[in-house]
Structures are given as C-alpha cells and as structure tokens.
Amino acid sequence: MLMSEKDFIIVGQGLVGSILALTLEKFNKSFIVVDCVNETSSSKVSAGILNPISFKRCINSWKANVLNPFSISFYKETNVKLQSNDFISLDVVRIFSSYEEQNIWHSKTGDNRYNLFLSSDFDLPKSNIVFPYGGGKVNSCGRLIVKDFLSSCFNYLNKKKAIIRVNSIQKAIPKINGNYCVQNYKAKHIIYCEGLDMLNNPIFNYLPIIPNKGELLKIKCAELPNVLLSKGIFVLPNNSKNNFTIGATYDHKDKSKFPTRSAKIELLKKFNKIGDFNIKIIDQTVGFRPTTVDRRPLVGEHPILKKSYVINGMGSKGVMMAPWLVNNLIRHIIFNEALEKEASIKRHEKKLKKENIDFASQLCVN
Ligand SMILES: Cc1cc2nc3c(=O)[nH]c(=O)nc-3n(C[C@H](O)[C@H](O)[C@H](O)COP(=O)(O)OP(=O)(O)OC[C@H]3O[C@@H](n4cnc5c(N)ncnc54)[C@H](O)[C@@H]3O)c2cc1C
Structure with missing residues (x-):
C-alpha cells in the first residue's frame, strides 16, 4: 500500500485534538487526525466557560496570567480562520455568599496579583436576583461553544482531507521502521489527545487520570x-x-x-x-x-516509545489551558524548548508498569 507521509498523527478530535491540529498548521507541519466520534465526550458536553478565577479560594487559577490572554487571542484568531462565531466574550458576575467572601474579594481587587481579573464594579439589569452581600465582576472571561467549535474544526479539516473518522478507538498504533502507521498514513510523531479514553490506551494508561x-x-x-x-x-x-x-x-x-x-x-x-x-x-x-489528583495536566513524551506524546488531564479548565499547553508541547517537539514542568508526565514515570513497557516494545516493528 502506498503510504502518505505526514509530520504528525493526532489521535482524537476533542477540544485538545482540534486545538492541536489548528496549532500544527500555524507551524506549517503536516498531520492527519484520527477520531472516533463520541457524542458524550467531555468536550461535547462541556459548558465551555473560560474563567481565570478559582472561586473557592478567590484566587487566579493555575497560570491564569499566562493562559488567559493566550487562549483568548487563540480563539479570536480561530473564529476568523474558521469563519465561525464559536468563541464569544462573556460577562461573569459573582454573587457573594457571605461578608467574608465580600471582604476577601474587595481586598484582592487592590492586589496587583489578582486585580487583572477581579473587579468590584458590576452592572446588572433589574431582576429578582438576591444580593444580600453584594457581588463582583470577573474580567477577561469568554465562552467557547465547544460542540460548534468541534463541528467547525471537523469541516475545516475535512475539506483539507486532514481527518479520518473511525468506528472504534485505535488501541495499538504500530511503529514500523520509525514511522507510526494508521490506515494509509505514516508519521514520525504521534500525539494522543484521547481524554478519558486514555484509560484504554495500553501504553499511556499508567498515567493517573480520574473521571x-x-x-x-x-x-x-x-x-x-x-x-x-x-x-x-x-x-x-x-x-x-x-x-x-x-x-x-x-x-x-x-x-x-x-x-x-x-x-x-x-x-x-x-x-x-x-x-x-x-x-x-x-x-x-x-x-x-478528565481530572488528575494534583489538578495539573498530563503532557509529554512516552518514556519508552519515543516520539509518542500525550496531552490530557484538562479537568474543568480545558478551554483556558489547552491552547497554551498545546503550543508548549509543539515548541518542545520542534524547537526542543522546555516543557512546563508542573504539567510534564515525568512526574509519574515511577508509575509506568511492566505491561506498558512490554506493549510499547511490541508496537515497534523493524
Ligand atoms: C459537565 C462538564 C462541564 C464542563 N465545563 C467546562 C467549562 O465550562 N470550561 C472548561 O474549560 N472545561 C469544562 N469541562 C471540561 C472540558 O470539557 C474537558 O477538559 C475537555 O473537553 C477535554 O477535552 P479532550 O480533548 O481532552 O477530551 P475529549 O473531549 O474526551 O475528546 C477525546 C476525543 O478523542 C477520541 N478518541 C479517544 N481515544 C481515541 C482513539 N484511540 N482513537 C480514536 N479516537 C479517540 C474520543 O472519541 C473523543 O472524540 C466540562 C466537562 C464536563 C463533563
């Protein structure tokens, strides 16, 4: 069979796989996306809110100062590229539950670390909303209508013949003479963006992901x-x-x-x-x-199977985290730049099991 050669195979077209495809295109890299449609995937159900604040403790979410502006400009650019309106800006008003919350919020609006996102002023039309302790506004929020975004991406990639749909998840993608092979495509690199289906992936299922x-x-x-x-x-x-x-x-x-x-x-x-x-x-x-115990994503190269990568564990902040993390991974692969340490799968290397190593070795055919 004549094989078509690409730079990358992307496994999964959820939120992460879609963002990865669009980003690889920006770096002028060729790729094929392989996706098994799942109508109940995390991305298809997602509310799609992009919010830089963790309300529980009234602090910025992990790396919000970096991730928030990066993701907003990514989605704005993507709206133009896909000629869609899948990303929209969103006003977010927090209604305080106590005087304590009110005090914490107001003190943080005067603190340089937080006042990029927190504001005491908010404006609401008259309604039945109860504000016994007042409220505040969160700046720089948005919403990605994820289901529509996935459709827009699919249509875009399909026109370029850059995506194939399969009926079941691909469990054992072989590496033949240094190339990963799927149907009639081969590529030196493969990136798994499988969401919770990673639990069925015999090479990466040592990574601790919790539904x-x-x-x-x-x-x-x-x-x-x-x-x-x-x-x-x-x-x-x-x-x-x-x-x-x-x-x-x-x-x-x-x-x-x-x-x-x-x-x-x-x-x-x-x-x-x-x-x-x-x-x-x-x-x-x-x-x-797809959550993790330490609330940090899972990004990096397989410890045994070289040029095989994973990006996963987006938890409940995938919309804000994925564009920057994808960019970080691609720059790591292409330019050898450092991977974000807190997200790197190196922290879980000790969890790699013998069966993961055996399976990885079986996938390599010379
Ligand atoms: C109720 C709910 C609300 C949420 N609200 C928000 C929110 O407001 N804001 C926010 O940022 N996040 C939110 N999230 C989380 C966010 O949706 C996820 O973090 C994100 O969608 C994960 O995307 P993913 O691409 O990693 O995985 P998935 O969405 O699971 O996509 C994986 C894709 O890959 C395919 N696939 C997997 N393995 C294979 C294989 N081997 N071969 C072929 N195809 C494969 C799957 O079929 C699927 O299409 C919410 C999640 C839920 C459940």
Whole structure:
C-alpha cells in the first residue's frame, strides 16, 4: 500500500485534538487526525466557560496570567480562520455568599496579583436576583461553544482531507521502521489527545487520570440577565433567547452515564438561592471530566516509545489551558524548548508498569 507521509498523527478530535491540529498548521507541519466520534465526550458536553478565577479560594487559577490572554487571542484568531462565531466574550458576575467572601474579594481587587481579573464594579439589569452581600465582576472571561467549535474544526479539516473518522478507538498504533502507521498514513510523531479514553490506551494508561462526573440542567427562563451568574453554581446564558445552562455537579464516585435525581435537586437548590424565577427544565446532561489528583495536566513524551506524546488531564479548565499547553508541547517537539514542568508526565514515570513497557516494545516493528 502506498503510504502518505505526514509530520504528525493526532489521535482524537476533542477540544485538545482540534486545538492541536489548528496549532500544527500555524507551524506549517503536516498531520492527519484520527477520531472516533463520541457524542458524550467531555468536550461535547462541556459548558465551555473560560474563567481565570478559582472561586473557592478567590484566587487566579493555575497560570491564569499566562493562559488567559493566550487562549483568548487563540480563539479570536480561530473564529476568523474558521469563519465561525464559536468563541464569544462573556460577562461573569459573582454573587457573594457571605461578608467574608465580600471582604476577601474587595481586598484582592487592590492586589496587583489578582486585580487583572477581579473587579468590584458590576452592572446588572433589574431582576429578582438576591444580593444580600453584594457581588463582583470577573474580567477577561469568554465562552467557547465547544460542540460548534468541534463541528467547525471537523469541516475545516475535512475539506483539507486532514481527518479520518473511525468506528472504534485505535488501541495499538504500530511503529514500523520509525514511522507510526494508521490506515494509509505514516508519521514520525504521534500525539494522543484521547481524554478519558486514555484509560484504554495500553501504553499511556499508567498515567493517573480520574473521571469526574458533571451534570448540567438546560432551562428556559425569561427573567434572567444575559450574563453568567455564579454562586455555588453557574447560570450560563446560551446562544438562543431565554435558554440557560445551570451547572455543574462534581462527583468522582458515580461512574454511571445517566442523569441523577440527586444532581437535579442539588443544582435547583443552589439555583433557588440566586433568586425567585419561573423556569422550565428542558434537559439534563451528563459528562465526565478528565481530572488528575494534583489538578495539573498530563503532557509529554512516552518514556519508552519515543516520539509518542500525550496531552490530557484538562479537568474543568480545558478551554483556558489547552491552547497554551498545546503550543508548549509543539515548541518542545520542534524547537526542543522546555516543557512546563508542573504539567510534564515525568512526574509519574515511577508509575509506568511492566505491561506498558512490554506493549510499547511490541508496537515497534523493524
Ligand atoms: C459537565 C462538564 C462541564 C464542563 N465545563 C467546562 C467549562 O465550562 N470550561 C472548561 O474549560 N472545561 C469544562 N469541562 C471540561 C472540558 O470539557 C474537558 O477538559 C475537555 O473537553 C477535554 O477535552 P479532550 O480533548 O481532552 O477530551 P475529549 O473531549 O474526551 O475528546 C477525546 C476525543 O478523542 C477520541 N478518541 C479517544 N481515544 C481515541 C482513539 N484511540 N482513537 C480514536 N479516537 C479517540 C474520543 O472519541 C473523543 O472524540 C466540562 C466537562 C464536563 C463533563
């Protein structure tokens, strides 16, 4: 069979694989994306919020000063490239739950480390929202409508014949004479962007990735403002009028793919604390986030199988983290620049099992 030669094979066209393809193109590298469509993947369910603040402790999220501006300019450029409107800016208003939260917030707006993102001023149209302790605004937020972004990317890549869809996940991609081979494509480098399917990948499944179930409620409501409200949960305006998403729950124990009554009750209970609104529930959706115990992503080269890379573990901040981490990985591969240490999979090298090593050796054919 005549093999078409590429620089890279990308496995998976979720959020990460899509961003990787668009970034490789910027570096003038050729690639083929191989994806097994999964309608319930993390990316397909994602709320797509880009928010640089961790509300629990009212601090910047990990590397937010770097990741936030990088991702916003990436998505703005991508809107132009794909002739889409998948990334939109978003006003985010935090409703304080206590005087303590109010004090912490106000003290941080005077602190140079945080005041890039935190602001005390916010403006909301008159509504039934209850603000007993006031609120604040988060700057530099946005929303990627991830499902639409994946479709736009697919159409873009498909036109360039740079993507193939497969019916089942590819488990053992061989390395023949130094090239990874999929169907009639071969490439020196392969990058796995598999999300939770990495757990079924015999060479990378030593990496500790934990599925974290998240449930969302889709509602209709004519009384809510067109901003994201946050108080224990978020209330996110969707692109069609009067449609909102309430989310999300976090559960690392429940592995079932079905929506639960307990999640619905939890979300509605928290929603009712925001105010008294007439709502109609339209849908309840479920997905699993690819999380890690230390809340840091997983990026780097396989310790045995050279030129085989992974980028995963985006947790609940994939939209903000992925563009910069992808760029970091590509620059590492092409220019030998340093990988972000905290994200590097080197920290898990001791977890590599004999079966991972054996499988990696079996994949190499000379
Ligand atoms: C309820 C919920 C809400 C969320 N909200 C937000 C949010 O507001 N903001 C935010 O930033 N993040 C959010 N996230 C998290 C975010 O969606 C994820 O971090 C991100 O989508 C992960 O993308 P991924 O590309 O790594 O994986 P995935 O989305 O799982 O994509 C992997 C793709 O690769 C394919 N694949 C895997 N293995 C193979 C293989 N071997 N061969 C072929 N194809 C393969 C899969 O079929 C899939 O298409 C949320 C997640 C959930 C569940």
